[in-house]
Amino acid sequence: GAVVSQHPSRVICKSGTSVKIECRSLDFQATTMFWYRQFPKQSLMLMATSNEGSKATYEQGVEKDKFLINHASLTLSTLTVTSAHPEDSSFYICSARVPGKRREAFFGQGTRLTVV
Amino acid sequence: DAKTTQPNSMESNEEEPVHLPCNHSTISGTDYIHWYRQLPSQGPEYVIHGLTSNVNNRMASLAIAEDRKSSTLILHRATLRDAAVYYCILRPGGTASKLTFGTGTRLQVTL
Numbered sequence: 001g002a003v004v005s006q007h008p009s010r011v012i013c014k015s016g017t018s019v020k021i022e023c024r025s026l027d028f029q030a031t032t033m034f035w036y037r038q039f040p041k042q043s044l045m046l047m048a049t050s051n052e053g054s055k056a057t058y059e060q061g062v063e064k065d066k067f068l069i070n071h072a073s074l075t076l077s078t079l080t081v082t083s084a085h086p087e088d089s090s091f092y093i094c095s096a097r098v099p100g101k102r103r104e105a106f107f108g109q110g111t112r113l114t115v116v
Numbered sequence: 117d118a119k120t121t122q123p124n125s126m127e128s129n130e131e132e133p134v135h136l137p138c139n140h141s142t143i144s145g146t147d148y149i150h151w152y153r154q155l156p157s158q159g160p161e162y163v164i165h166g167l168t169s170n171v172n173n174r175m176a177s178l179a180i181a182e183d184r185k186s187s188t189l190i191l192h193r194a195t196l197r198d199a200a201v202y203y204c205i206l207r208p209g210g211t212a213s214k215l216t217f218g219t220g221t222r223l224q225v226t227l
């Protein structure tokens with residue numbers, strides 16, 4: 001199956017700093033990637049759709065200036081949490097689909113962000 | 117997006133079959149039925165998907181009602197490694213369509 005890799009898997013940062021999370025498609029090219037956030041004991045919430053070469057599409061209620069998304073290549077999308085605060089502590093997950101007829105989505109292993 | 121309804125939790129004994137139900141009465145004709153599962157502290161993992169006909173793969177079987185308003189994920193022999201949250205998701209037929217996760221069913225497997 002296709003592989004989506006996230007880095008880092010865990011990160012701890014100080015309040016007020018910025019954190020960048022990378023999402024890579026290792027063996028396929030992804031024109032579209034998706035970013036989710038998951039709080040403890042809750043389901044995944046879609047934050048934004050990352051489009052290669054163009055601006056990301058954010059879901060309602062997600063601050064685009066706080067969660068910066070860059071999809072500069074067909075294999076890499078990044079999510080930067082700017083001026084992080086403790087309430088941004090969460091599990092961030094990306095996903096991508098293999099272009100073509102395959103319909104399943106592939107997910108990264110997730111990034112656990114803790115803001116102290 | 118059309119909504120799905122799943123039981124919050126289910127229990128199963130190891131090596132017994134498990135039937136995980138999902139209701140999706142507002143499904144549209146172009147919606148695919150997808151199942152994913154999420155093990156603790158991991159990203160979701162694809163399990164199976166279908167449109168109208170029942171589907172089988174190495175992980176599970178998907179039984180789709182004739183009117184498509186419900187479906188059942190079948191794990192033929194549950195193992196401890198199958199303990200996870202299982203999500204039933206309707207996905208529009210577009211190539212870049214997003215997945216909207218509901219609350220899922222937490223499956224516990226016991227010896």
